[in-house]
Amino acid sequence: VQLVESGGGLVQPGGSLRLSCAASGFTFSRYVMSWYRQAPGKERELVATISSSGGSTNYIDSVKGRFTISRDNAKNTVYLQMNSLKPEDTAVYYCNAIVVKQYWGQGIQVTVSS
Numbered sequence: 001v002q003l004v005e006s007g008g009g010l011v012q013p014g015g016s017l018r019l020s021c022a023a024s025g026f027t028f029s030r031y032v033m034s035w036y037r038q039a040p041g042k043e044r045e046l047v048a049t050i051s052s053s054g055g056s057t058n059y060i061d062s063v064k065g066r067f068t069i070s071r072d073n074a075k076n077t078v079y080l081q082m083n084s085l086k087p088e089d090t091a092v093y094y095c096n097a098i099v100v101k102q103y104w105g106q107g108i109q110v111t112v113s114s
Helices: none
Strands: 002-006 009-011 017-024 033-038 045-050 057-059 067-072 077-082 091-099 101-104 108-112
Touching: 002 091, 017 033, 017 091, 017 108, 033 067, 033 077, 045 067, 045 077, 057 067
Parallel strands: 009 108
Antiparallel strands: 002 017, 017 077, 033 045, 033 091, 045 057, 067 077, 091 101, 091 108
16 A cells, blocks of 8 residues: 655645645545644544545634635546645644545645645
């Protein structure tokens, strides 16, 4: 199993970013996918989850209405569209899959700052 994130960077408050996670090594379309984040000095937290078909999604309260998780099963890719970004969204973001055990991507930095 391999998960590779891309799309992070530095953005001003109120801006947008789209994270991508390219998956390989398993039958992507059969598994729930998630995005987590970890800010400096804080525990890693679950941000959003999407069902295998993409028909069901869940978010933590702090990102509801601003973030959208989606997936393209033909491309083995899960996305996190982040709008109206705030400084408190600054963190390393991780893609996650549970395929017998938990797998993580390498993480990608998102920094929201003026």
